[in-house]
Amino acid sequence: MGRVLVLGNAGVDLTLQMPRLPEKGETLLGDDAGSAPGGKGLNQAVTAARTGVQVIFHAAVGHDAQGVQIAAALASEGISELELHRVPYSSDFSLLMVLPDGENSIVSAGSCAAALTVEMAESFAANTNAGDVVVLQGNLTQASTRAALGTATARGATTLFNPAPLWWEVRPILPLCDIVVTNRGEAREITGFSDPTDAAAALCQLGASVAIITLGAGGCLTFDREGTIRHYPAVRIGAIDTTGCGDTFCGVVAAELAMGLGQETAINLAQSAAALTAQRRGAFTALPSRDELATLTARIELARSGDGAAGED
Numbered sequence: 001m002g003r004v005l006v007l008g009n010a011g012v013d014l015t016l017q018m019p020r021l022p023e024k025g026e027t028l029l030g031d032d033a034g035s036a037p038g039g040k041g042l043n044q045a046v047t048a049a050r051t052g053v054q055v056i057f058h059a060a061v062g063h064d065a066q067g068v069q070i071a072a073a074l075a076s077e078g079i080s081e082l083e084l085h086r087v088p089y090s091s092d093f094s095l096l097m098v099l100p101d102g103e104n105s106i107v108s109a110g111s112c113a114a115a116l117t118v119e120m121a122e123s124f125a126a127n128t129n130a131g132d133v134v135v136l137q138g139n140l141t142q143a144s145t146r147a148a149l150g151t152a153t154a155r156g157a158t159t160l161f162n163p164a165p166l167w168w169e170v171r172p173i174l175p176l177c178d179i180v181v182t183n184r185g186e187a188r189e190i191t192g193f194s195d196p197t198d199a200a201a202a203l204c205q206l207g208a209s210v211a212i213i214t215l216g217a218g219g220c221l222t223f224d225r226e227g228t229i230r231h232y233p234a235v236r237i238g239a240i241d242t243t244g245c246g247d248t249f250c251g252v253v254a255a256e257l258a259m260g261l262g263q264e265t266a267i268n269l270a271q272s273a274a275a276l277t278a279q280r281r282g283a284f285t286a287l288p289s290r291d292e293l294a295t296l297t298a299r300i301e302l303a304r305s306g307d308g309a310a311g312e313d
Contacts (some may be wrong), residue, residue: 002131002258003054004251005157007042007124007148008085009113009139010074011092012066013283015243018097021105030097036284037073038094038245040162041113043283043292047251048135049079050290051297053258056081058124060112066091073284086220087115092139098265102239102278108165111256113139121148130156133258138163142173149176158257162250163190175207181250184212196221197229211265212253213287214246219271221245222263232267235275244283245274252293265300272296 004182011188016030016060045057057074061084062066070091071084098104128134136145136159153176161177163170163186170190174180180203182190187199195214200223203211204243214220214231217236249270257267273288273296280286288296 001053001132001260002129002158003056004045004133004135004254004258005056005108005124005128006041006045006048006135006254007058007116007121007140008044008137009039009092010037010042010061010070010136011039011094011108011110011112012069013035013094013096013243015096015098015282017281018099020099022280023095032281034282034285036282037070038120038284039092039113040164041068041135042074043244043247043287044137044162044254044286045079045252046074046077047248047287047293048255048258049077050251050288051252051255051259051293052290053255054080055255056127058085058116058120058122060085060087060116062087062089062091062112064091065097066093083118085116087112089115096243096283097280098243099156099222102242104241104243106243108139111138114141116140116144118143118147119283120144120153124148125151125155125157128152128155128157130256132157133160133254133279134158135160135162135254137171138165138167142168146173149173154179160250160254160257162246164246166190171206174203177208179210179212179253180208180293181212181214181246183216183246187211187213197223200229200237201227210263214249215278216242219248220267223268230264232271236270237276237279241281241286242278244286245277248277249284269296269300272300280307289312
């Protein structure tokens with residue numbers, strides 16, 4: 001069994017339930033304000049660890065109370081190797097504005113994640129082996145992201161890149177990606193194609209081996225270098241808050257691939273796990289528990305064996 005190695009961000013999520021997004025110059029009141037540990041890297045590492053796979057997670061936090069809060073939250077998650085680099089900035093945070101239909105808009109501060117250097121990234125990835133899955137997001141600088149993915153690729157690991165947030169040119173990184181996971185909007189911004197299938201094909205033409213585009217209630221689709229297209233329908237639910245669904249999806253896909261399961265099983269399990277997240281408020285607080293992930297895994301295995309219905313929830 002391989003390991004999941006996540007290099008990314010760790011911060012604090014501030015959440016507001018909003019009737020709509022504010023107009024330019026407008027002040028709106030939100031409800032149900034909340035605060036919890038967060039960040040794409042942190043959420044993906046925690047989700048992967050809750051599947052039972054061995055997880056290594058490195059991130060950067062500030063010398064402040066928020067950094068202490070983040071470390072305390074992660075201490076009980078069973079992460080095999082946790083390293084939080086202390087850097088001279090306030091710990092990163094995100095403001096999550098959640099709309100009545102469950103969709104969200106997010107604004108993030110990322111000075112700590114951007115402070116992870118090329119040397120740190122190379123040192124992190126130098127510990128990878130064949131069979132490991134290395135996961136990065138778009139929070140680091142392009143140079144550090146390239147260094148980590150390049151080193152991991154040279155060592156034979158599988159690389160999974162979730163490029164959000166998009167704040168630098170992603171295309172040069174794609175040849176280092178075995179798997180790239182984006183949502184519909186991110187794929188359009190990277191490739192210029194509005195149609196998800198066309199965008200997925202373009203991501204592979206730009207160098208990714210496999211492109212996965214998540215489509216919310218529409219499930220997801222995959223495209224590979226051989227031109228094979230596959231659509232995975234979503235689990236039917238009543239979504240309350242879609243915050244963190246993409247992180248749950250990426251964490252589970254990485255974990256299942258590290259365990260040696262195939263892409264189809266990994267994606268089906270990841271979509272079921274993301275559906276659980278969408279039915280709860282928040283991101284970190286909505287991530288599936290160990291017991292829930294174990295139940296989903298058992299259900300998928302039962303379906304694969306032919307003793308259960310593949311479409312059951």
